[in-house]
Amino acid sequence: MVPQKVTIAALEGIPLIAEGDDLAGHICVGMDRAGFEAKASDVLVVAQKVVSKTEGRFLRLDSLTPGPRAYELAAATGKDPRFVEAVLAESVEVVRYRPGVIVVETHHGIVMANAGIDRSNVDADLVLLLPRDPDASAEALRTRLLERYGESPAVVISDSVGRAWRNGTVGLAIGAAGLPALLDRRGARDLYGRPLEVTMLGYADSIASAAGLVMGEGAEGCPAVLVSGLDWPRDTSLPASALIRPKQEDMFR
Amino acid sequence: MVPQKVTIAALEGIPLIAEGDDLAGHICVGMDRAGFEAKASDVLVVAQKVVSKTEGRFLRLDSLTPGPRAYELAAATGKDPRFVEAVLAESVEVVRYRPGVIVVETHHGIVMANAGIDRSNVDADLVLLLPRDPDASAEALRTRLLERYGESPAVVISDSVGRAWRNGTVGLAIGAAGLPALLDRRGARDLYGRPLEVTMLGYADSIASAAGLVMGEGAEGCPAVLVSGLDWPRDTSLPASALIRPKQEDMFR
Ligand SMILES: Nc1nc2c(ncn2[C@@H]2O[C@H](COP(=O)(O)OP(=O)(O)O)[C@@H](O)[C@H]2O)c(=O)[nH]1
Ligand SMILES: Nc1nc2c(ncn2[C@@H]2O[C@H](COP(=O)(O)OP(=O)(O)O)[C@@H](O)[C@H]2O)c(=O)[nH]1
Ligand SMILES: [Mn+2]
Ligand SMILES: [Mn+2]
Ligand SMILES: [Mn+2]
Numbered sequence: 151m152v153p154q155k156v157t158i159a160a161l162e163g164i165p166l167i168a169e170g171d172d173l174a175g176h177i178c179v180g181m182d183r184a185g186f187e188a189k190a191s192d193v194l195v196v197a198q199k200v201v202s203k204t205e206g207r208f209l210r211l212d213s214l215t216p217g218p219r220a221y222e223l224a225a226a227t228g229k230d231p232r233f234v235e236a237v238l239a240e241s242v243e244v245v246r247y248r249p250g251v252i253v254v255e256t257h258h259g260i261v262m263a264n265a266g267i268d269r270s271n272v273d274a275d276l277v278l279l280l281p282r283d284p285d286a287s288a289e290a291l292r293t294r295l296l297e298r299y300g301e302s303p304a305v306v307i308s309d310s311v312g313r314a315w316r317n318g319t320v321g322l323a324i325g326a327a328g329l330p331a332l333l334d335r336r337g338a339r340d341l342y343g344r345p346l347e348v349t350m351l352g353y354a355d356s357i358a359s360a361a362g363l364v365m366g367e368g369a370e371g372c373p374a375v376l377v378s379g380l381d382w383p384r385d386t387s388l389p390a391s392a393l394i395r396p397k398q399e400d401m402f403r
Numbered sequence: 404m405v406p407q408k409v410t411i412a413a414l415e416g417i418p419l420i421a422e423g424d425d426l427a428g429h430i431c432v433g434m435d436r437a438g439f440e441a442k443a444s445d446v447l448v449v450a451q452k453v454v455s456k457t458e459g460r461f462l463r464l465d466s467l468t469p470g471p472r473a474y475e476l477a478a479a480t481g482k483d484p485r486f487v488e489a490v491l492a493e494s495v496e497v498v499r500y501r502p503g504v505i506v507v508e509t510h511h512g513i514v515m516a517n518a519g520i521d522r523s524n525v526d527a528d529l530v531l532l533l534p535r536d537p538d539a540s541a542e543a544l545r546t547r548l549l550e551r552y553g554e555s556p557a558v559v560i561s562d563s564v565g566r567a568w569r570n571g572t573v574g575l576a577i578g579a580a581g582l583p584a585l586l587d588r589r590g591a592r593d594l595y596g597r598p599l600e601v602t603m604l605g606y607a608d609s610i611a612s613a614a615g616l617v618m619g620e621g622a623e624g625c626p627a628v629l630v631s632g633l634d635w636p637r638d639t640s641l642p643a644s645a646l647i648r649p650k651q652e653d654m655f656r
């Protein structure tokens with residue numbers, strides 16, 4: 151079940167991505183140039199940012215007219231009311247806020263700061279929203295690679311997020327296809343033959359965090375990495391939405 | 404700053420660990436057998452469980468006499484009152500509880516379920532506590548490797564934890580030495596030359612999550628992995644305690 155060695159390798163040469171660009175095509179070029187074969191046992195991790203760019207999820211800040219709630223939250227947090235308007239439009243609930251921070255539940259159900267909208271690596275005056283349906287984006291990328299190669303790595307779409315009790319951001323899986331984003335180890339046993347106490351692994355989240363070590367957050371220009379050597383039950387698959395804890399089971403809201 | 408390729412490799416042949424065992428010695432044997440050199444640019448990730456074992460952090464469940472608070476919480480959560488007594492003894496605050504779950508702040512300041520006490524991969528009737536001071540444990544391991552090789556990888560002590568808003572466990576750094584557990588990217592720029600918006604990375608947490616992909620949670624017998632190819636500013640170092648968000652900055656308690 152568990153591998154001896156995992157590698158995380160950058161796909162190089164991906165250009166700045168604009169709306170409508172053929173991201174899958176650029177990824178294939180990166181795979182070919184590096185001599186990587188498309189294997190169903192590998193995982194391609196792609197940064198949210200380039201997926202959103204190719205899907206045209208840009209908004210012009212000055213096209214936005216903040217409502218009263220946006221002005222209120224902007225005053226309380228010190229943020230641009232137009233930016234807050236964009237955050238609210240992407241959210242179903244404001245979970246917490248205070249100066250500098252707005253934590254919401256996005257329309258996907260993900261609890262995160264600013265509904266995942268950030269402006270790093272995005273052209274000035276624009277904000278970039280999360281993909282509308284990141285699991286579908288992952289599936290679509292996987293289909294493109296399947297068509298191209300006859301076989302495809304699993305696909306994870308990652309984003310960098312803060313956490314409730316910890317400083318610093320880590321990578322998280324917001325979309326997934328071709329692997330169990332949540333890995334069920336029920337029935338597995340420990341070194342003493344006893345059933346495991348904790349059986350659900352945040353598998354795609356761990357893969358996204360690992361990938362983030364190679365992607366970086368700045369001008370690295372590395373929005374896609376290939377993770378090789380993992381070993382999951384090949385007949386199981388769950389989208390990243392399976393990683394979302396339903397609100398009624400959440401003790402921290 | 405960011406690498407092209409990172410590898411995560413298991414150190415094989417580590418036996419079942421008991422109190423007082425020479426964990427550093429076993430790790431060195433594993434390094435040597437695999438032909439790994441000790442490099443300051445690598446990270447050795449070690450599972451909490453074997454660190455706790457070697458430090459003798461075992462308790463016999465039937466040596467514990469639950470107090471009234473433990474009986475109360477045991478009734479509310481359906482847990483063994485003696486186990487709850489152990490959790491309370493390791494905690495400074497009960498943060499949330501409900502059937503099946505107790506989330507506490509440990510004496511280290513970490514917010515986690517059951518104060519990190521679990522019984523998987525531990526001999527029957529015993530429970531295993533977290534190391535008393537995991538940053539010191541990491542530093543001590545690093546010192547032993549330095550003595551042995553003249554150079555040492557950074558050391559991260561990992562544990563598997565649940566999260567507030569997400570299903571599934573991921574690896575977290577509870578101890579670290581020789582690297583910046585929290586990586587400060589202030590001053591870095593994005594692809595457009597603008598300063599990054601989010602500048603603090605949960606670096607050691609991401610490394611722990613990556614390592615967890617190779618360690619597994621069950622009978623794999625792989626409590627130590629070597630992560631190679633990372634690239635951090637070599638003159639910076641912060642312990643894992645830097646990853647703990649102080650309670651007064653925590654919006655979710
Ligand atoms: N080649 C390329 N890299 C990009 C582009 N946008 C972002 N990146 C890179 O993708 C990685 C992750 O960037 P980040 O802004 O943290 O993305 P996020 O975590 O998905 O929000 C970094 O290496 C960026 O330099 C792009 O349009 N083209
Ligand atoms: N060789 C060896 N492996 C162990 C021992 N205890 C745990 N492990 C392995 O360490 C890895 C992590 O185990 P886990 O119980 O999840 O540890 P934790 O995450 O630190 O609480 C798994 O591969 C276990 O099989 C031990 O005493 N010896
Ligand atoms: Mn993002
Ligand atoms: Mn990022
Ligand atoms: Mn543990």
Ligand SMILES: [Mn+2]
Nearest residue numbers: 562563619620
């Ligand atoms: Mn574990």
